[in-house]
Amino acid sequence: MSKQFNLRHTALAVSVLGSLIAVGTVQTAAAADKAKTKAAGTYVTGDFHNHTTCSDGSLSMKKLIDKSVKTFGLDWFVQADHGGSSARNCTVTEDPFEPVAPALGLTNSATGPYPPATFPSGGQPASTVKGPNQTWVSTLPDGIAGVKGDGPTTGSKPMWRWQEIQEFQYKVTEDESRARQKPIWMGVEQNAPGHEHVSTTVLQGQKPWPQSGVMGNATLQAQYEYCFDRNDSDTSRGAENQWDCSVTASANGNALIDPTAKKIKGANGTTGDNATDKGHLKSLEGILWMKEKAPTTSYYIPAHLERAGAYNPTANAGFNIEHLRNFNNAAPNIAFGFESMPGHGASDNRGEYRPTAVGAGTYGGTGIYAGRIGGVWDALLGEGRNWWFFASSDYHNRGQFGPDQRETSQDFFPGEYQKDYVMVRKGTNNLTAEGIIDGLRSGNSFASSGDLIDRLAFVACAANPAIPAAAFKALLEKAASNAVAKNAEVRIDGCATMGEKLVVAPGADVVVAIAVRDPEGKNYSPYSFPNPSLKQIGITQPLDQPVLDHIDVIGGNVTGFVSPTDTAKYAGLEGSAAASNSSAGIKKVFNSTNWKAAADGVRVMSYRIAAVKLSQYVRLRGTNLPAATPFETDVNGNPLNDYELIPYDPAITQTIPGKVVCADAACPAHMRTINGVKYSSLDVAAWADLWFYSNPVFIEVTNSVKVAGAK
């Protein structure tokens, strides 16, 4: 059972936050930019959450980067291991680096000769005296003397992440970035005090491609990790760095700072350094620190935020909606979204969301906070907040398979399965890390799994009644189609795209125009046998050639910011009034019967919202699965809990049958198999169940509620 957040705790949290809200600045509202003020840009693909042996991953930095930006073609990449410490040296690369080309059914070296056809599941064994599973102590020239900060003086002393980042990892990322001519930089998946994990970046000082010349540094990123990661208990102040983690705009006057460590020690708990809600407070201080040190080049994005269950003021667990609101209030330009489409997509517990997660599992691979219409995300959007949806791969390993095998029973590589598509306005500076962070912050982005779609143009435009309606519709559809052809956005005055707001007079009509590309050819699935989920309903469709079935236009009303003092509306569990938007719903469904289909996979559609009277938003989701696909979608097309398809098996012993038989002769051997019957599961279940989510377009009606948190 997940721990519940009771009213007492809510009151505590809110009282703690009272002063913080005052220091936070609500983002200034602005209407959609004039088209001519928008530099031309394109959507670029990337991932900001993944792991190497510098935390609990299985690969070197170089191999993970190689897989992400070369094998799977991402345009940008943020290497973001957990904070804390690690004994392994992820800067040592595998040898051989690329043992084989990716292919199905390669021999796992755990059972074969060495050098292997592929490395084993855990990566190249340290016993080979090669590769990133070797320790820092064994690979540094001066051994343990080179490992700084608190810790043992003998044995395999782990290195604090701040040192890994500052002295070793940063150089690798910058070298890789410049050599590969792609923006690649350092982040941290923070063990957030009071919570589980958060994807973070403090870019300031880093100089990835296209910068050149003198090497940059990730000192601020390293300092952030020292100061605010829950698992970093080092008190050395970063050795010779002698960091001080105080925050000028501290909500508590830095009164909680430990005089020796010069940082807040402890997190949520009940004794010693740990106190009720202390961790959450520390997390908020960290956001304020980012705001002070790197206000435009930082981000703070809670990861797989439903996974650890509800918030617990005396432990470090999940996030309730009030915590997301607190983050956003503290620094809306830094805490602007969540990873509600988690990684670990091929895990037996998809996303590693066990029944203890909020929502008791994922829904089509997405957590319930974004997966349930009218839930947490819609509640935040219903306030008019800038709060955006992101996906990540959270790569650690491939379960029972090696990193060069195409099958996986745990994680997909960044770029292999799901990714973020972010608008970057290149201007004269080309693709930059700063531009990508600007794009993330803008909300002009979408996420897709399995390359269900790879391009999207999505705008809401003030209907111009002086132009005949059919002509106006045709103009906007053509603009959307043109934008998709260029992997760009619609740039027309009077049209707002994702992350922007349209401001209209009451009674105006609004036309929503959409173009997507369902890419031709194959995605990265290694399987070409028919999708078992679709096979149930008589559709034969290769797993590696998914077809977009439909798009839902989801809308809801904007009713304005909720004050933190309004506890009933501000704080609560998933499903509570505070975490719901009852006005949200599916406003329109597009499919092959009402979209225009081009031969290149582009689908174009539009619809008119007549006589708008209330401020509102529209967002999109789409899938390869028709409504009422057994064990996958309900009659309204909503994704079902993924445990409907493959029931939770607490012992991972594969003794509980699945629901959809994987009967094709090509169905792989690693599927859950009971009495000789294979069931769709693991990576096959993920490749069968694909979704995309767009970020919203806000529509503000002048005499209605102001959409205050949208650009």
Place this chain on the structure above:
Amino acid sequence: MDVIKVSHLSLRMRRNQIPIINSATRHPLPTEHLYMNLSRLSLSSIVVSALVTLSACGGGGSSYVSGNGTETAAASFATKVSAAYTSLAASSGLTSAALADLFNANYLDMAFNKTSVLAVFKANSDALATTPELSLFPLAQVTNPVITFCDGNNVCTLNATLVNSDADTTSVDFSTKVIIVSGVVYFYGDQSSTPSI
């Protein structure tokens, strides 16, 4: 042979004939006066005479055939429409007479009549006074206008191209109904009273 209607009469008109309008009454002359042998006239004089007739004398109740002055009328209309559309970027354009003058009194397009169209722009003008960040209307230029298929009520089809060049150029061909009254072209709409888009 082209079959057209003139007022309530259905006539067969030979090529090179155009209807002659009684400028005093703005009604067609009796049938026997309707035709003149245009073969005696040069093409330019035909066009000129037609234009004079349409613009100076009015043409209410008469019919038009592509090629008989409609090119100029269409071009003039396109220019007028484009100018009015451009003016929508400013508050004054939202309530301008030029904008109102684009629409026939019987205009109806996807449930919008002339009154409701102008009401939308008036509402925007009012809103703009208090909300400077009010979004503009997407605008366009109208090019390549061709008027065809006029019926007996002078309701014709306008084929043209809409072009938006705010940042990236978007152009799309479209057709809509227009009506020609006294030689002046107005939007007439699809006459649909229900939203269909």
